[in-house]
Amino acid sequence: MEITGNRVVLNLAGADNMKAVRPGDFIIHLRSFQGGIELSEISGKVSTAYTVLTPSASPLNHGYYRHLLKSGIFIEQLVNLTGQLRDGQSINYARFSRLILPFPPLTDQCRIADFLDRETAEIDAMDVELDRLIEALRERRRAVLRTAVLGGELAADASDWLSNLPADWGRVPAWAIFRERGEKSGPDDQHLTPSQTYGVLPQSEYMEITGNRVVLNLTGADNMKAVRPGDFIIHLRSFQGGIELSRVSGKVSNAYTVLVPAVEIENGYFRYLLKTDFFIEQLVNLTDQLRDGQSINYVRFSRLRLPLPPMGEQHRIAAELDQHTARIDDMIADANRLKALLAERRSTLINEFVTGAMEVSA
Structure with a gap:
């Protein structure tokens, strides 16, 4: 196999x-x-x-x-x-x-193997605990987002996720909040890369951070879509991570759909809403209605219903989520740093003892 x-x-x-x-x-x-x-x-x-x-x-x-x-x-x-x-x-x-x-002599081989088995088992156990902690923190983050963006009350049925919204919140189709940007990019617009991990970045910055090479779209500007700060970008064949808010100007290929707020909104609130698992589930359900591999176009997306809180509530929720998620993200980053230190310690231990640079005490 x-x-x-x-x-x-x-x-x-x-x-x-x-x-x-x-x-x-x-x-x-x-x-x-x-x-x-x-x-x-x-x-x-x-x-x-x-x-x-x-x-x-x-x-x-x-x-x-x-x-x-x-x-x-x-x-x-x-x-x-x-x-x-x-x-x-x-x-x-x-x-x-x-x-x-x-x-090495067999006795040394056995002593080194036994020592490394014990030491790496302890390190691996700590690594597993850190993985559990990270997953718990990520679930906490998801739960905080779910509750906050829906006004504090979760629906009993996820398929009817808007049923418990506060009375003064709107329940509107997506087209009432977002329209599709039709503007073509200009010759001086920079190439952008939407990423589920890093958000929307200039391609050069994305490649520097990740080390990944991006295939540049070398077609004319009239075949690219313009992006402006405050737009939301989605590749409607790959949406499992939600929709990304752009804070920079630039251009993306025609494979992306660029959404422009059609009314005054707090971008921060919708940045969180459009990356919640509840919202992503609506996109996933929408794909079930399509043939395999078919894209969700703007017309289909626009029929989804979204919450529309009063502007004051949008500002408040976005500010609170900025604080809560920053704390959780910091804890996740700390746990990942510990994982990296454990991995380095594990590698160093093995390298030193299998080569004889360090000896196991008798």
Whole structure:
């Protein structure tokens, strides 16, 4: 079997086209080795795209080499080896076998493996607890948004999410609040990248932050859409993260829909509303009415019903959410920093002990 994302693609070729795996073997896909080499504790088979390594030295402690072959210092050797190859070329076993590996006495291997098993188990347990904390904080953030943007009362039925709005709030179709911007971009407008993580950024800034390359749209300005501060941008084929508020001017491709407030609104309130799970669920339900892969156009979007609080309420809710979400976001950031420190500590421990730079106390 080969695993791609969360989907497993079954290899239906005959057994003679598969490779046997036995407990104690190490498995690597030599075109994808950034995570190191995996120890198998079970018997089975893998496709010929994988290389199966069987220990040839004896005596050998599998636990020691499990840590070694997933260590940062070993992975760096693999990465350096690929630099000697043409792009896309695989590292075959002959090349891999030339790497120099440490081979401590068996007693040292066992002592190092036992030590690293204990230490990494503690670190991994702390990492799991931090993951739970982060998810709890994210759920708290979602709950705060749900309650605030709906005026403090949640509907009993999520499909009727506007049923408990305060009496002085409006319940209006989206077209009464947003129209579609029809303006084409100008030649000097900067390219923008809407991101569910970072919001709407100039493409150059997005690439600098993420390290991701963005394919620039080199067509004429008359084929791009203008964006102005206060507009909301959505790619109506990819909306699971809600709709993004732009605070900058620029342009986006025609694949995006640009929404302009049709009435006076507090952008901050709608920035939170249009990223709540309740609102996203309305978009998801709307896609159920369409053929697979079909986009939600503005006409369909405009029929959704949205809450419209009085302006004073919009300002108050936006200000309160700015404070609440900032505190939660800070706690999430702190937890992620701790995760990064744990990961660094784990990597350093393994690197130092598998190479003998540090010794385990007898």
